[in-house]
Amino acid sequence: MLQKTSFHLLSPSAFRRISRANKIILPSLILAFLTGFGAAPERAQTALSQPGLEPIRQYIAAGWDTLTRSLDECKSIVDTKVTTASVLYMPADFEVPAAVQQLQQQCNVQAKHLPMVIHNLGEIDPNKIDPAGLLYLPHKYVVPGGRFNEMYGWDSYFIIRGLLRDNRVELAQGMVENFFFEIEHYGAVLNANRTYYLTRSQPPFLTSMILDVYDAKKEGGKEDRAWLENAYAYAVRDHNLWTKEPHLAGSTGLSRYFDFGTGPAPESLKDETGHLAQVAAYFLAHPDIGRAYLIQKKTGDEAQEFVGPLFAMQVCESITTTAAKAECASAGGASLSADYYKGDRSMRESGYDISFRFGPYGVATHHFAPVCLNSLLYKSEEDLARMADMLGKKQESAEWHERAKKRKDAIQKYLWNAKRGMFFDYDFTSQKQSTYEYVTTFLPMWTGVATQEQAAAIVKNVRLFERPGGLMMSPYETGGQWDAPYAWAPNQLMADDGIRKYGFAAEADRVSFEFLSNVLENFRRDGTIREKYNAVTRSSETAVTAGYKVNIVGFGWTNATFLVLLHELPGETAERLAKE
Numbered sequence: 001m002l003q004k005t006s007f008h009l010l011s012p013s014a015f016r017r018i019s020r021a022n023k024i025i026l027p028s029l030i031l032a033f034l035t036g037f038g039a040a041p042e043r044a045q046t047a048l049s050q051p052g053l054e055p056i057r058q059y060i061a062a063g064w065d066t067l068t069r070s071l072d073e074c075k076s077i078v079d080t081k082v083t084t085a086s087v088l089y090m091p092a093d094f095e096v097p098a099a100v101q102q103l104q105q106q107c108n109v110q111a112k113h114l115p116m117v118i119h120n121l122g123e124i125d126p127n128k129i130d131p132a133g134l135l136y137l138p139h140k141y142v143v144p145g146g147r148f149n150e151m152y153g154w155d156s157y158f159i160i161r162g163l164l165r166d167n168r169v170e171l172a173q174g175m176v177e178n179f180f181f182e183i184e185h186y187g188a189v190l191n192a193n194r195t196y197y198l199t200r201s202q203p204p205f206l207t208s209m210i211l212d213v214y215d216a217k218k219e220g221g222k223e224d225r226a227w228l229e230n231a232y233a234y235a236v237r238d239h240n241l242w243t244k245e246p247h248l249a250g251s252t253g254l255s256r257y258f259d260f261g262t263g264p265a266p267e268s269l270k271d272e273t274g275h276l277a278q279v280a281a282y283f284l285a286h287p288d289i290g291r292a293y294l295i296q297k298k299t300g301d302e303a304q305e306f307v308g309p310l311f312a313m314q315v316c317e318s319i320t321t322t323a324a325k326a327e328c329a330s331a332g333g334a335s336l337s338a339d340y341y342k343g344d345r346s347m348r349e350s351g352y353d354i355s356f357r358f359g360p361y362g363v364a365t366h367h368f369a370p371v372c373l374n375s376l377l378y379k380s381e382e383d384l385a386r387m388a389d390m391l392g393k394k395q396e397s398a399e400w401h402e403r404a405k406k407r408k409d410a411i412q413k414y415l416w417n418a419k420r421g422m423f424f425d426y427d428f429t430s431q432k433q434s435t436y437e438y439v440t441t442f443l444p445m446w447t448g449v450a451t452q453e454q455a456a457a458i459v460k461n462v463r464l465f466e467r468p469g470g471l472m473m474s475p476y477e478t479g480g481q482w483d484a485p486y487a488w489a490p491n492q493l494m495a496d497d498g499i500r501k502y503g504f505a506a507e508a509d510r511v512s513f514e515f516l517s518n519v520l521e522n523f524r525r526d527g528t529i530r531e532k533y534n535a536v537t538r539s540s541e542t543a544v545t546a547g548y549k550v551n552i553v554g555f556g557w558t559n560a561t562f563l564v565l566l567h568e569l570p571g572e573t574a575e576r577l578a579k580e
Contacts, residue, residue, distance in 0.1 A: 053566070053578045056523050060559040063529075064168055067556055069149070070140040071099045074107035077134050079194065080147045081271040085110065087133030089195055091185035092117045100136065118198070121188035121241060122260025126198045132266065135193040138181055139174030144531070145554015147271070150192040151178060153202030154351050155557050157209050158490050162560025164216045165567060172216070176209050180234045188241050191349060199261035200349040204376050206238045207383035225391070232387045239380050242373070249369035250428035253410040255377055258366050259345030262338060263307045272548050279361050280311045280336055286360070293340040293363055297333035306335035342366055354547040355473065355482035357425065357436050361546060367429040371415050372440040375423075378407045379447035408449050415444075421457030423450075439465050439473050439491045445498030455502035462499070462507060467535035470515030471495055479545035486542070487515055487535035489561035496565060509573055512565045517580050519562055529562070531555045 069076035077086040087110045088100060100111050112133070118124055126132070134150065141151040142159045156175050163172040179189050189206055191197040210231045217224055241247060242255045249256040259265075268275055283290025297310060310333050340363055347353050347362030350370065358365040385400035414426040417433060422441040425434040441458055444450040450458065465471045470487035477484045492515045500508035518533050522540045530540040531552040542551045566574060 051578070053520070053574075056520060056529075056562070059523065059527075059529065060162070060563060061166060063554070063556075063559050064142060064163060064166065064171070067142045067145055067554060068140050068171065069143055069151075071097075071103055071136070074103070074109070076149075077103075077107065077109050078149055079132075079134065080149065081267045082132050082194075082196065084131035084133070087112055087131055088136055089114050089129070089133050090136040094136070094185065097136075097138075114195075118185065118187045121186075121190075121201060122199055123187060124198055126196045126261065126266075127263075129195045129198075132195045135182075135186060135190070135195060135198075137178040137193055139178050140171060141175045141178055142171065142556055143554075144552065144556040146531075146552035147548070147550070148192070148552065148554075150194055151175065152192045153179075153189050154205055154490070157205035158493065158557035158560045160209050160212060160560075161493075162556075162563045164212055165560070165563045169213065169216050169220065172209075173213050176206075176213050176231070179206055179209070179238075180231070183234050183237050189238055196266040200259040200345060201241060202349060202351050203372060204238060204242060204380055207235050207380045207387070210235055211383055211386070228387060229391055232384070232391060235380070235384060235387065239377070239384065242377055249426070252369050252414050252426065252428050253406060254369035254374045254414060254426070254428075256366060256369055256428075257346040257349045257373060259342065259349050261345050263341050264309070265341075265345050265348055268344065268547075269309075275547060276309060276336060277311055278546070279340070280334060282360060283336075283340075284334065289360060293337050294334045295337050297335070307338045307341060308336050310335050339363075352473075352482040354480040355438075356476060356478040356480055357434075357438050357474065357482070361480075364427070364429075367427055368434070369414060369426045369428050370440070371411075371423045371425055371438070372443050374407060374411050374415065375440075375443040375447040375449055378404055378411065378444075378449045381407060382448070411444065411449055416454065418457075421454075421461055423454075423458075437461075437464055437475055439471055439495060442491070442495035442498045445502055446494040447498075448501070450498075450502070452502060455498075455504070459499060459502075459504050459507055462511065466511055466514070468514060469518035469533055469535040469538035471511055472535045479543075481532060481542065481544045481547060485534050485536040486532045487518070488532050489515075489555075489558040493561045493564060496568070500568065509569060512569060513573060513577060516562060516565055516569070516577055519558065520577065520580060528553045529555050529558050531558065 077088060086107065088103065089112050090096060090100070092114045094113070096111055103109050104111050114124070114129065116124055137151060141156070142163065143149050144152060144155050148155070156179070160172045160175060163169070182188065182190050182193065186198060188201045189204070191200045191202050210228070214224070214228050214231070246258045247255050264276060280294060283293045295306065312333055343358070343363040343365045344361065346366040347358060350365060350372070352362070354362055356362070358368050381400050381404035385397045385404065388397035388400060411423075414433070415423045417424050422437065423444050424436070424441070425438070427434060441461070445455050445458060464475055467485065467487070470492050472484045472487055473491065474483045482488070496508050496512045499511070515533075518535070518538045519529060521538060522533065523529055526540070531554065532542065533540055534542065540551055542549070566577070569577065
């Protein structure tokens, strides 16, 4: 199942010439296929007929309003991942606002209070909140799109970058203040504002959001030090989540992803049909990997308890005959273990769901000190030092710089591989560095933790990930959407910005152009922007077999990344893109 891709690297224009010559791309058929997934045919035809960048810019500009949710609209409450009655939950000690009272009348929405006051993440068991529902937020926010109809932790950083690029500062600020509300009333920046996410956060981008909004307001002549003071206090609380148990990666001085919940993630039961059975079958077929992740049902022991569903398992051996007969023997019943579910939930906190980066189906995520998380925490510590300095807190600023230095030293010790010229995740339980090449190797460049020599070595490895349509997540085809052959906007943006920051402008321009032209070409074909793109075929077609399989239309962070990368391109390169 785990295979490295071996496609030759071609320029976007060369790829298109070969594709057309071999009839790989059939615009009319692809248009007909994709319009069935939410693209209005007339809008798709308009996009196909208009050259240049104006149509996609108009799509993105209009998209901010299309994707904005507020509590005076019924569509804000809908959850397509876990289908239940529409319920809006408010903090236990919070008075029902007038807007919510109106929402109850207009949209047949129930407004309820959470059963307890929450101070820290993981204090409440979401399984005891029935039915699941949306968590109240006071300000408007932009959702990713499609099935993701709530405000997400790390998506929002990239969305905010796009909003600020389009001068939507007030909306961006409101989203940051929603995160302050989450920290105050729900214990942390959440994976998203649904009750079943009350056990996990997402990659820490809060300080980046705060400073981007603060700087944008300052550039607009509205420096707000009181706002920064308030923001700093919440950013400190957010950082504290990652620097104490259970988010510590053993004795490394680094941090890990860890979901406080137990058992199956609700969305994996109701929105990822067959996923858990697929995982159980994989581990049954790979006993050397899966023995610890499968619990066999003992015959006659009806009192045996399982943390998740029980699967009837069969071991099949294909027999080569003219009839191609297959015989299967019963392997009894089995359940996935508590450790599997902890790993699966922690992988979802990482945002990279699903990849085989932390073992098959992300099963060992909570046993790793990841490059992404620790690079982001280094940036958070340097950001906090900057904020403290601006606020006149010189001693605190020095302390944050010292904490950042210690994390940088640990990153260099455990995550850098000089022989390979890349950063790798570290399994602190087995005390071994991973060998899984992953696009997060560029994050230490984006956050500034890499040295100039390390950056040069990483850039030499860019072609390991680079394909005609952008940077793949990894060189491995696993069936997971966060592996080959898919390119994702957030990592494309951070990698491109990191490469540019260390002075490799030509490389940054090239990989930016590949991704931007991929998004633009598909937009002209079907009139939409998608969640992810196939970097090999330069299409929005996907063949995901692990987790949810739809390529969502919207799409918040792709819209934002297109804007930001386009702005960073040299003028002549942007003009060439417009003519593609």
